[in-house]
Amino acid sequence: MRILIGSPIHQKPETLVLFLQALERLDAPDVLPDYLFVDDNDNPISSQWLVDFANRLPGRVLPLLKGLQQVENRSDEHTHYWPPALVWKVAGFKNRLIDYALQHHYDALFLVDSDLVLHSRTLCRLVETEKDIVSEIFWTRWQPNGTLLPQVWLSDEYNLFHREEGEVLSAEEQAHRELHFIHQLHVPGLYEVGGLGACTLIRRRALVAGVHFGKIKNVSFWGEDRHFCIRAAAYGFPLFVDTYYPAMHLYREADRIKAEQLLSTLNYFTSSASTDHPYYLNHAEHPDTPDYSLSYNRSTPSSAPKFSEPPVIPDHLRESAVFAKYTADSFAVPQAFSGPRQSELHTPAASKPKLTLSMTVYNEADCKLADVLRSHREYIDEAVIIDDGSHDGSGELCRELLKGIPLRLVRNETASFTNEVELRKQQWRETVASSPEWILNMDADEMFESRFAQGVHSLLAGTKADTICFRLYDMWSSTHYRDDDYWQAHRYYRPFLIRYKEEFSYKWKEQALHCGRFPDNVLDLPSEISNYRIQHWGWYTPAIRAAKFERYQLLDPNARYGWKEQYESILDANPRLTLWVDQDNKIVGDEPASEQEDIEHEIITEVAKVASVEAVTDPEPEIKDEIKDVFYGKGKGAELGMKCKLCGSSDTGVFHRYERFTLMGCGSCGLVFRNDVDRIQPEELIAEIYNVNWVAMRDSAAASTYGDHALFGLMLLEMFSPGKGRLLEIGSGTGEFIHAALQSGWNAVGIEPSIDSRAYAKDKYDVDLIPGYWNGEIEEDAQTQEINEAQNNEEDTDLSLSHQYEAVACWHVLEHIADPIAFLTDLREQLQPDGTLYMTVPNKNSFTNEAYGACSPLFTEEDHLYHYSEHTLTLLLAKSGLRPIAMFTRQLSSGLDDLLQAHPLYGELDLTERMGLLAKLQGEKRGHELCCVAKAI
Secondary structure, eight states: OOEEEEEEEOOOHHHHHHHHHHHHHOOOSSSOOEEEEEEOOSSHHHHHHHHHHHHHSTTTBOOOEEOOSOOOOEEOSSOEEOOHHHHHHHHHHHHHHHHHHHHTTOSEEEEEOTTEEOOTTHHHHHHHTTOSEEEEEEEEOSSTTSOOEESOBSBTTTBOSOOOTTOOOOHHHHHHHHHHHHHHTTSSSEEEESBOOSEEEEEHHHHHHTOOOOOOTTOOOSSHHHHHHHHHHHTTOOEEEEEEEEEEEOOSHHHHHHHHHHHHHHHHHHHTTOSOOHHHHHHHHOTTSOOTTTOSOTTSOOOOOOOSSOOOOOHHHHHHHHHHHHHHTTOOOOOOOOSOOHHHHHSOOOOOOOEEEEEEESSOTTTTHHHHHHHHTTTOSEEEEEEESOSSSHHHHHHHHTTTSOEEEEEESSOOTTSHHHHHHHHHHHHHTTOOSEEEEOOTTEEEOTTHHHHHHHHHHHOOOSEEEEEEEEBSSSSEEEOSSSOOGGGSOEEEEEEOOTTSOOOOOOOSSSOOSSOTTGGGSOEEEEEEEEEEOTTSSHHHHHHHHHHHHHHOTTOSSSOHHHHHHTTOSSOOEEEOOOOSSSOTTOOOOOHHHHHHHHHHHHHHHHOOSOOSSOSSOOOOHHHHHHHHTTSTTOSTTOOOTTTOOSOEEEEEEOSSOEEEEETTTOOEEETTGGGOOHHHHHHHHSSHHHHHHHHHTHHHIIIIIIHHHHHHHHHHOTTOOEEEEEOOTTSHHHHHHHHTTOEEEEEEOOHHHHHHHHHHHOOOOEESEEESEEEOOHHHHHHHHHHHHHOOOOOOOOSOEEEEEEETOGGGOSOHHHHHHHHHHHEEEEEEEEEEEEBTTOHHHHHHGGGOHHHHOTTOOEEBOHHHHHHHHHHTTEEEEEEEEEOOSTTHHHHHHHSTTOOOOOHHHHHHHHHHHHHTTOSSEEEEEEEEO
16 A cells, blocks of 8 residues: 655754654555655755654655745744634645645645654555544644543534534533543544544545545635545545544643653654664764754753663554553543533433443452442343352352342353453353343453442443443552552543443454453444543452463463563552542542551540630640551641541542641541641631631621521431520621520530621621630630630620530531540530531532532631541541431522533533532532431431
8 A cells, every 4th residue: 555644844843853753663554665854944954854854764755845935823821822824824835735636646735834753653554544534633722721522522613512402502412522522532443523633544446536635615624634634534435443542742841841741752762772873863964953852952961761771562552652641641631520411401311221240260368359249239130150160169159149139150160261251252142142232341350449339320221332441440559559650540441331232243362361351343333432440450459450460471381461560560569549538428448447557446446525616825735656657647737647537547648738738638538638637726716717807808798607507407406406405606706696596496506716706696697605615614815815805894794615415506616626526525415415516617528619629618728727527527527426317508699600611521501400400519529518407326
């Protein structure tokens, strides 16, 4: 097959040399390609590089076509500006390349822009697709802080969502479909699109038919590629994009530097063993020519990494890994859409699809098989399992744990894992024999995160795709997954769930190892991405890793089917690990506590009993060294090894660093807390924040404050404490709730440290609040004490605390308390035997935090020492001798517009949609405020 690679070039030398290096690395499918460039450069060094490239490839680089006088091209680090004259000049260049390919009878023309760095397999892959017009994908951040977007689209000038003819979509549904399309493009595959460009293979059949880049006079779309795509569609040629080998787009200086590092790394493997690499020879022949082969910017030179010896791995795997390394750190896959779709708001739930679990097991009884099966049985309808010669009772364990669920268990007397493809084919045949609708193919050491159980059937009922892909995390311990150059499975989406299509011709990858769990062509079916995550427990202990290493040494000693360096890295003593943070429904590594953990729990309990809530005068109370170790690990206040303040786990990591403080996250229980919580004096923060300006803000919204919060709290009292009686409120603010309670017949007393707030309560509602901080009794700071003495000289106030209350309330107080266990333990003692505790806190899993992310006002408030979810608040209550009798979230309609505008996936919603969204947030406990009613255990 004769291929012409063509490119119009007006490029800076430092970018052009990287483009040419990548071109020279391209593998050819049959016959070596020819090159034809349009030299439109205004920099003589760039033109010289094209001449040098031709000299290195004699006979393959055709005489340069010369460009016309340059049209101004204004570009900077923010964006590129293309005036219409320049667009249509480039269109003319591309049409000249098409004419040349037709006149000289080339089988295909590969048009590629000169600011791309291509994977060496790109051309071969595009040829293998056998499509008349197909592009390789690349991603660009068009604005410095914008999202990475593809150079392909679905309709019009740049629509990234599918719309049926006559279909009217809301902004929210458009956003959902756009995100689906973007996610789909991250799965390696071939997809039909409506527009493409910049890296496109065009076969002769399309060229002869007349596709070209000329302007269509009655179409106003910007860009020559759009006119090309319209013309191709008119001639009946569908457009496709391939996503197996994404190119790197050098749109900004930072991209060029990464590309230098990428190519330097790849050049190292081919040049370290020999100095006859073309670029060494070229520099020797042109000693006076500046060496642009590594870096034009001498102030920031790029150097090749140093290795003890050149790695020996398959070329395409090695190159793909290098591409991933130098592009992944600037690439963030968008989070999956979690708001309501249009169909969720207006369409009744579909019937439950049948879900079949398909699995093979081999001696898994002492590993994670029991946990895996318990997780799956929550949502599967049947199971097909191949017991591949186990001699440890794995098959019997499957029968026991899946009792009550239809199970097709097939026993192989002799293990066949040495020929994986035959085992997988057997598994497929047995699964298909059960007449499945959806097939979930999971290994015996893989399980979804717990939230999958609640969402999987809605996922299946709502999708039009036939293949659903997920990310898999290689757990290297009970709490951390591996994340380095050799272990990056979680950065990609792979098929685990397919809709069985009887009429589809499934084809297998015929190799003995790493053949894939499904037939190799399932991604040819319509596919989509899901953000549910999978934990792979096949590496989580040293013993398992050692056994796997030996197995690969036995089955694949020459790394014929895998990656030699990855095999060797299995035994790395110090791999790079990342904390797994669960979604609060389940504690990671939920295993029986060790004796040491029991001791630590007892120490924490004793500390909770004796510690005061507020350390007003002594910010560093004396604590025994062994108790310090429980809370801080090896160093007090140190982020490394810092223990969770709730569950005592050491599996903590930085949640986010802000300008004045840092939040930590616990991988076991999900709690988020300030790293310096033990050194904080909250009263100082309160004095700084809850001042006269805050009171003025409250006064400006007095009606909503009273109605939305005070009366809401009173409603809860009427529901759970109808007998009324004595009521204590901690942190009464400006007095609305105490006033409402008094008016309703409660014998109510409130405590409030803010002088300005107490003065407002007295003036506005004639409510007297007790000054100070709750600390078992009451503790006043010096300023409050001085003012109270002056007031007592003028009038006698009859406010006192009784230690037995029918109800105790603390609305949005707990998040400010440095020692919440001791605080709640003490409040429990203030309750009568059947008394009730009422509280609200900001919800860590709120729609607010989802909309704003780490910049959410709930996270950025300095006085928010802890961030609770339903799970962590329940755990905290249990440690304090309390149990929740009601727990729910609340999302007010006021302020919803701001959240919808801030959320990247929402637009305008009508009244019905807004009410549907509020109901959904309430049902999923994603409201702004987490409300709890509790009693003593």
